[in-house]
Amino acid sequence: MNKIAVLTSGGDAPGMNAAIRAVVRTARFYGMQVYGIERGWDGLIKGQITELQNRSVSDMVQRGGTFLKTARCPEFVTYEGQQKAAQTLEAFGIEGVVVIGGDGTFRGAKDLSDNFGIKCMGIPGTIDNDLAYTDYTLGFDTAVNTVLSAINNLRDTMQSHDRVSLVEVMGRHCGDIALYSAIAGGAEYILVPELPYDLDEIARSLVKSKLRGKTSNMIVLAEGAGNRDEIVKYLNEHAGVNIKITHLGHVQRGGSPTMADRILATRLAVKAVEMIKDETTVSSAMGIKGNKIIAVPFDEVFKAKRTFDEELYSAQNILRK
Numbered sequence: 001m002n003k004i005a006v007l008t009s010g011g012d013a014p015g016m017n018a019a020i021r022a023v024v025r026t027a028r029f030y031g032m033q034v035y036g037i038e039r040g041w042d043g044l045i046k047g048q049i050t051e052l053q054n055r056s057v058s059d060m061v062q063r064g065g066t067f068l069k070t071a072r073c074p075e076f077v078t079y080e081g082q083q084k085a086a087q088t089l090e091a092f093g094i095e096g097v098v099v100i101g102g103d104g105t106f107r108g109a110k111d112l113s114d115n116f117g118i119k120c121m122g123i124p125g126t127i128d129n130d131l132a133y134t135d136y137t138l139g140f141d142t143a144v145n146t147v148l149s150a151i152n153n154l155r156d157t158m159q160s161h162d163r164v165s166l167v168e169v170m171g172r173h174c175g176d177i178a179l180y181s182a183i184a185g186g187a188e189y190i191l192v193p194e195l196p197y198d199l200d201e202i203a204r205s206l207v208k209s210k211l212r213g214k215t216s217n218m219i220v221l222a223e224g225a226g227n228r229d230e231i232v233k234y235l236n237e238h239a240g241v242n243i244k245i246t247h248l249g250h251v252q253r254g255g256s257p258t259m260a261d262r263i264l265a266t267r268l269a270v271k272a273v274e275m276i277k278d279e280t281t282v283s284s285a286m287g288i289k290g291n292k293i294i295a296v297p298f299d300e301v302f303k304a305k306r307t308f309d310e311e312l313y314s315a316q317n318i319l320r321k
């Protein structure tokens with residue numbers, strides 16, 4: 001394989017730039033030409049493609065976001081959209097694509113590979129950590145640390161005023177950002193979409209904690225686990241509290257990637273390029289399992305079933321005193 005391309009698609013995640021950098025430099029190391037596609041599948045359809053050199057990715061390892069930009073592209077879900085993309089690749093003589101993104105991005109890569117024979121390698125880039133075949137996705141660690149920093153700040157002011165606080169975090173249908181930030185931040189309650197929760201029980205627990213002399217509590221709510229205003233209204237009424245809401249929003253998607261995300265980006269990208277140039281391999285997604293970098297064919301990626309870390313979750317019941 002002589003010419004490959006790299007793109008980022010879907011929601012951005014810290015570490016994407018570090019991954020693009022490693023893709024470019026690994027490809028150049030192995031003597032390949034490498035092209036950057038702007039704005040994901042949309043840019044591929046429109047031919048927004050430029051050749052990248054080692055210097056094109058200087059000063060990128062520490063930057064959040066993605067310098068290639070990203071977009072969600074409904075047209076690429078159609079056969080016609082994929083056909084246009086395949087024609088662009090053919091016009092540039094590009095034989096393989098490294099795609100960085102989440103579930104939707106990988107489905108696009110699988111279609112391009114199955115329908116048009118273009119070899120694609122996936123790097124899991126999403127803050128949500130919602131891909132079952134890998135222990136971690138790129139950007140998750142940075143997002144959790146961003147949330148953690150907000151929780152630390154909130155604890156200072158909430159303690160000072162004897163207040164209860166609810167922080168809503170991202171994650172779509174996955175509760176991992178909530179779980180990890182709540183445990184690491186010492187929050188008292190975690191509400192996630194994976195497990196049922198009982199607001200009456202939480203209300204009773206808040207009342208009891210006040211009677212025990214604990215006047216400040218922190219609740220972390222995953223965005224997929226319920227409506228924050230309704231939850232707060234219910235708890236205020238039933239526990240006699242006045243909960244302050246913090247909705248962190250897109251601040252969780254930005255920021256300089258942590259060491260863990262930069263290292264993960266580098267390891268996944270090097271493996272992706274080595275896989276794409278090896279003629280014996282099939283289109284696959286890179287991942288990490290037990291600190292080993294793995295490559296999983298796309299078919300298996302979509303069959304994998306997510307498990308939620310209930311053991312870590314239940315530690316909260318022990319620690320909340």
Ligand code: F6P
Nearest residue numbers: 011126127128170171172223253
């Ligand atoms: O998938 C990443 C994510 O940040 C989710 O956590 C969130 O639900 C969603 O994207 C927000 O999407 P958008 O940036 O399009 O509003």
